[in-house]
Amino acid sequence: MNENMKNGLLGGIINFSLVLVNILVVTVMWQMAGVPYNGAFSVVVFCALLGTLIAAYYHLAVVVAPSIILNSFLCYDLVISQGFAWQEVMSLPLLAGLAIILLMLSGKYVMVVEALPKYLEAFIPVTLGVFLIYRGLIMSHMVIASPVQITAMGSFYDPLLWVSLPSLLIILALLFRRREYSLLMGLIAAVFLAFFYGLISLPEHLFSLPEGILTTGLQFSFNELFRLAGPFLVVLLVLLVEGLTLGKVVKRNGEKILLTNGAASAFGGLLSGGAMTVTEATVACRFDSKNPIPPAIVSACLLVMLLFCAPLAMELVKFPVITGAVVIGAGCCMLMDLKFLPINDNISILAGIFTIILVPVWGSLTAGIGFGLIIYSLLMACNGRGRELPGLLYPILGLFVVYFMCNI
Numbered sequence: 001m002n003e004n005m006k007n008g009l010l011g012g013i014i015n016f017s018l019v020l021v022n023i024l025v026v027t028v029m030w031q032m033a034g035v036p037y038n039g040a041f042s043v044v045v046f047c048a049l050l051g052t053l054i055a056a057y058y059h060l061a062v063v064v065a066p067s068i069i070l071n072s073f074l075c076y077d078l079v080i081s082q083g084f085a086w087q088e089v090m091s092l093p094l095l096a097g098l099a100i101i102l103l104m105l106s107g108k109y110v111m112v113v114e115a116l117p118k119y120l121e122a123f124i125p126v127t128l129g130v131f132l133i134y135r136g137l138i139m140s141h142m143v144i145a146s147p148v149q150i151t152a153m154g155s156f157y158d159p160l161l162w163v164s165l166p167s168l169l170i171i172l173a174l175l176f177r178r179r180e181y182s183l184l185m186g187l188i189a190a191v192f193l194a195f196f197y198g199l200i201s202l203p204e205h206l207f208s209l210p211e212g213i214l215t216t217g218l219q220f221s222f223n224e225l226f227r228l229a230g231p232f233l234v235v236l237l238v239l240l241v242e243g244l245t246l247g248k249v250v251k252r253n254g255e256k257i258l259l260t261n262g263a264a265s266a267f268g269g270l271l272s273g274g275a276m277t278v279t280e281a282t283v284a285c286r287f288d289s290k291n292p293i294p295p296a297i298v299s300a301c302l303l304v305m306l307l308f309c310a311p312l313a314m315e316l317v318k319f320p321v322i323t324g325a326v327v328i329g330a331g332c333c334m335l336m337d338l339k340f341l342p343i344n345d346n347i348s349i350l351a352g353i354f355t356i357i358l359v360p361v362w363g364s365l366t367a368g369i370g371f372g373l374i375i376y377s378l379l380m381a382c383n384g385r386g387r388e389l390p391g392l393l394y395p396i397l398g399l400f401v402v403y404f405m406c407n408i
Contacts, residue, residue: 009294009298011294011295011298012294012295012296012297012298012299012301012302013298013302014181015063015295015296015298015299016298016299016302016303017181017184018063018065018183018184018279019048019052019063019064019065019299019303020184020306021183021184021187021326021330022048022065022066022067022068022330023041023044023045023048023065023066023306023313024187024313024323025068025323025326025327025330026044026066026067026068026071026274027040027041027044027313028320028323029071029072029075029076029274030044030071030075030086030274032075032080032320033074033075033079033080033086033089034079034085034086035086035216035272036212036215036216037310037314038211038212038310038314039211039212039213039215039216039217039272040212040216040272040273041212041310041313041314042210042211042212042213042216042307042310043212043213043216043217043271043272043273044066044273044274045210045303045306045307046210046213046271046273046307047066047264047267047268047271047273047274047276048064048065048066048273048276048303049300049303049304049307050064050264050267051064051065051260051263051264051267051276051278052064052296052299052300052303053296053300054260054263054264055260055278055296056293056296056297056300058256058259058260059293060256060257060260060278063278063279063299064260064264064276064277064278064279065276065277065279066268066273066274066275066276066277067238067242067274067275067276067277068132068327068330069128069131069132069238069330069331069334070093070235070238070239070274070275070277071274071275072131072132072135072327073131073231073234073235073365073366074089074092074093074231074235074274074275075089075274076135076363077231077363077364077365077366078228078231081363081364084224084227084228085221085223085224086219086272087219087220087221087272088220088221088222088223088224088225088228089228089231090219090220090221090269090272090274091220091221091222091225091228091269092228092231092232092235092269092275093235093265093266093268093269093274093275093276094220094265094266094268094269094270095232095269096232096235096236096239096262096265096266096269096275097239097261097262097263097264097265097266097267097268097269098262098266099236099262100236100239100240100243100258100259100261100262100265101259101262101263101266104255104258104259104262109240109258111392112240112392113240113244114390115390115391115392115393115396116237116393117348117351117373117376117393118348119345119348119349119351119352119376120237120241120369120373121241121244122352123351123352123355123356123372124237124238124241124355124369125241125242125334125335126335126352126356127355127356127359127365127368127369128238128331128334128365129331129332129333129334129335130331130335130356130359130360131331131359131360131365132327132328132330132331132334133327133328133331133332133335134331134360135327135331136324136325136326136327136328136329136330136331137324137328138151138324139164139320139321139323139324139327140154140160140161140164140165140168140321140324140325140328141154141158141160141161141164141321141324142154142161142164142165142324150361159197160199160319160321162193162197163190163193163194163197163199163319163321163322164190164321164322164324164325165325166189166193167186167187167189167190167193167325167326168186168324168325168328168329170182170185170186170189171183171185171186171325171326171328171329171332172329172332174186175329175332175333175336182329183326183329183330183333186325186326186329187322187323187325187326190321190322190323190324190325190326191322194319194322199319199322200319200322204311205311206309206311206312207308207309207311207312208308208310208311209308210307210308210310211310213271216271216272217270217271217272218270218271218272219272220269220270220272226402226406227403227406229399229402229403230366230370230399230400230402230403230404231365231366231403232399233366233370233396233399233400234365234366234369234370235265235275237369238277238365239261239262239265239275239277240258242261242277242278243257243258243261243262243277243278244258257278260278261277261278264276264277264278265277347376347379347380347383347385348376350375350376350379351372351373351375351376351379352372354368354371354372354375355368355369355371355372356368358371358372366400366403367403367404369400370400370403370404371400371404373393373396373397373400374397374400374401377389377393377397
């Protein structure tokens, strides 16, 4: 086997492992939100497969996977906490993805990006990373509800904590060495410990034919679109920022990456697989970023095989604590890869700090990001700098104000 074939095979396997972790975690989230498990698993895998093929078509050294942070926001914040139906929430990645495609094809995305305050490019990734860590700590039982304060430390007598804590230590140890497979190793450790403690067992049938795609797909609903205007903006902002940030990391094909991000997310909403986003294909970029097709083919073949493994993956649904450490690790990865912008404006710093703090405290990306933008605009106006605000920012602020009024 020559060097190129080895790199393609190794790249495809490791890229698949990155996607696999996201698929398992996000499937658990959507099952908790009410989506039938078999359908959720099949459509999430199928959407990841479509995204991988789209990225390969554009010769991009990226991986397309279900977004843990966005789907966590859609499931926990909107469905579980606020009571929206999962069919209504699926309209958000669909519309946000279509909006990005239209912005890219019309060339208007530059105008939208320039209208956004610069602090968002630095503070949104920080906020997403902190939010993921907070969600993961709760899923892992390391943080629990308290009758005397908002949260408290979990009990070391809780057996579920001893599933997540060792796996988290493994993830952090491997992250320190910048190992690409750290999240996968942590997930394997958590599954092994769950077996050891008798929490899960092997299913009677290890494999099954894919099912649920036709019944779960195309279930999006626009019934509550007015009340979901604020969350729609959040999904759109996150997709834009993640695409732009990744374009700077790989230092090429920024427009194609954004277009892939939009197309993958639109397919995710259309087929009820949730929000899909691009991320750097680590091995492909390091070894042969000019030819990402072989790793993409390997990843696509493995995703096709994964479609038949629903019974195995279904065991994880019983105990979401198994994936808690992985969610924490994903948040740590976001924070470790940050490239902070030189922000010397005190108004931007204050708005960013409020965003970072309020998102986990309120448990809402929409409220935290929206409140930060409103604070930013008000402080700019109070300091005589209102004319510096782009005109396009005002309708964005209006939609966030409507969101707050609908949820008071």
